[in-house]
Amino acid sequence: MTASRSRRSADDRRAQLVQIGLELLPTTPVQELTIDEVARRAGISRSLLFHYFATKREYYTAVTRAAADLMLEHLLPEPGAPADEQVTGMLDRYVGWVETFRESHLAFVRGAGGGDPWVAEVYADTRQRLVEVALTALDLPDDALRRQLVLAWFAFTEDLVGSWADAPAMSRPELIALLREVLDRLTAR
Amino acid sequence: MTASRSRRSADDRRAQLVQIGLELLPTTPVQELTIDEVARRAGISRSLLFHYFATKREYYTAVTRAAADLMLEHLLPEPGAPADEQVTGMLDRYVGWVETFRESHLAFVRGAGGGDPWVAEVYADTRQRLVEVALTALDLPDDALRRQLVLAWFAFTEDLVGSWADAPAMSRPELIALLREVLDRLTAR
DNA sequence: CCGGTTGCTGAGCAACGCTCAACAAGCTAC
DNA sequence: GTAGCTTGTTGAGCGTTGCTCAGCAACCGG
Numbered sequence: 001m002t003a004s005r006s007r008r009s010a011d012d013r014r015a016q017l018v019q020i021g022l023e024l025l026p027t028t029p030v031q032e033l034t035i036d037e038v039a040r041r042a043g044i045s046r047s048l049l050f051h052y053f054a055t056k057r058e059y060y061t062a063v064t065r066a067a068a069d070l071m072l073e074h075l076l077p078e079p080g081a082p083a084d085e086q087v088t089g090m091l092d093r094y095v096g097w098v099e100t101f102r103e104s105h106l107a108f109v110r111g112a113g114g115g116d117p118w119v120a121e122v123y124a125d126t127r128q129r130l131v132e133v134a135l136t137a138l139d140l141p142d143d144a145l146r147r148q149l150v151l152a153w154f155a156f157t158e159d160l161v162g163s164w165a166d167a168p169a170m171s172r173p174e175l176i177a178l179l180r181e182v183l184d185r186l187t188a189r
Numbered sequence: 190m191t192a193s194r195s196r197r198s199a200d201d202r203r204a205q206l207v208q209i210g211l212e213l214l215p216t217t218p219v220q221e222l223t224i225d226e227v228a229r230r231a232g233i234s235r236s237l238l239f240h241y242f243a244t245k246r247e248y249y250t251a252v253t254r255a256a257a258d259l260m261l262e263h264l265l266p267e268p269g270a271p272a273d274e275q276v277t278g279m280l281d282r283y284v285g286w287v288e289t290f291r292e293s294h295l296a297f298v299r300g301a302g303g304g305d306p307w308v309a310e311v312y313a314d315t316r317q318r319l320v321e322v323a324l325t326a327l328d329l330p331d332d333a334l335r336r337q338l339v340l341a342w343f344a345f346t347e348d349l350v351g352s353w354a355d356a357p358a359m360s361r362p363e364l365i366a367l368l369r370e371v372l373d374r375l376t377a378r
Numbered sequence: 379c380c381g382g383t384t385g386c387t388g389a390g391c392a393a394c395g396c397t398c399a400a401c402a403a404g405c406t407a408c
Numbered sequence: 409g410t411a412g413c414t415t416g417t418t419g420a421g422c423g424t425t426g427c428t429c430a431g432c433a434a435c436c437g438g
Contacts, residue, residue, distance in 0.1 A: 113302035155348035160341035
């Protein structure tokens with residue numbers, strides 16, 4: 001609310017608007033956040049938002065991409081580590097991510113799967129990249145079948161970790177071991 | 190367009206409106222179909238739709254529930270069959286369902302996962318019922334852990350069958366056998 | 379001080395969800 | 409048949425929201 005009506009650089013404003021979108025993500029499905037609300041929070045007019053993002057969709061896909069990049073950056077393994085540790089580390093960090101940002105992550109996944117194809121595509125890209133990283137770390141060939149299997153395993157993981165975070169029916173290490181075991185069984189063919 | 194302006198019974202109208210929603214489902218995400226469009230197709234005024242469904246959300250949750258019930262009815266096994274056949278039969282019919290209604294099913298699942306909590310709940314209910322049926326057929330106890338695992342397995346199945354229908358990387362029987370094997374491994378603990 | 383670039387605004391349009399008062403089609407009763 | 413009731417149906421209109429456009433205002437180089 002302070003510094004209202006201040007003139008900002010284009011990059012600053014864009015970043016600020018995306019940031020506001022990220023803060024609103026846990027509260028509201030991406031596609032449902034209104035231009036009015038975002039503009040009000042930024043202390044600017046509706047029109048200005050359309051100066052930076054030609055359409056509402058363009059805006060919230062940018063927000064979605066930012067959220068996806070945040071998660072991806074958090075999950076990516078250190079390139080030096082041994083292969084096995086890389087995958088387990090990613091799994092561990094993913095569980096931690098869901099634990100920490102439960103609501104926003106749930107909102108993110110929901111918005112990502114549903115409704116808008118553009119948003120769905122952003123998340124599909126993210127999953128693809130995660131699968132590539134995992135296959136590389138496991139030193140497995142990247143054929144169509146294996147890719148499909150690992151993607152489906154990721155859907156399995158998302159669902160299980162989500163419900164586990166809601167009501168843990170097993171210990172955290174057990175969860176991670178189970179996920180790891182299913183992944184190994186699926187890829188060892 | 191024929192029979193326009195005809196007076197219908199309340200039940201007829203409701204059924205017609207839901208039917209129109211079902212026909213529009215493959216084309217449009219549930220929440221995005223407009224009252225105008227539906228009313229236009231039904232040959233009635235916008236106001237009449239609000240006479241049957243107090244709010245737009247009430248309308249498209251009704252449409253979603255109708256879609257879910259259609260699928261559920263198609264998947265439920267004949268009660269007389271042997272246990273093993275029941276589960277495999279459901280799997281087989283599920284794959285067939287996705288093959289037949291690829292686009293509408295995709296649209297349905299997307300709408301179900303994303304955006305509106307009410308719609309998500311309808312589909313969550315459907316999955317719960319499917320899991321109950323599966324656990325009963327497998328003659329397994331219905332504890333929290335197993336339920337979570339089977340639900341997650343269903344997410345796995347949805348994803349894999351979806352991508353398989355898009356680009357089959359294995360034969361249909363192989364797909365079903367794989368899914369069945371993963372389910373058995375997960376529940377045999 | 380002046381002109382150009384650019385961040386920024388306000389008024390306003392179109393589409394959409396939703397409300398409300400009233401009309402009219404079909405039924406029963408006389 | 410017509411009076412009267414029920415109920416399916418409509419049109420006008422309001423508030424919100426996505427989006428446009430013409431122009432203001434702040435900074436900057438000359």
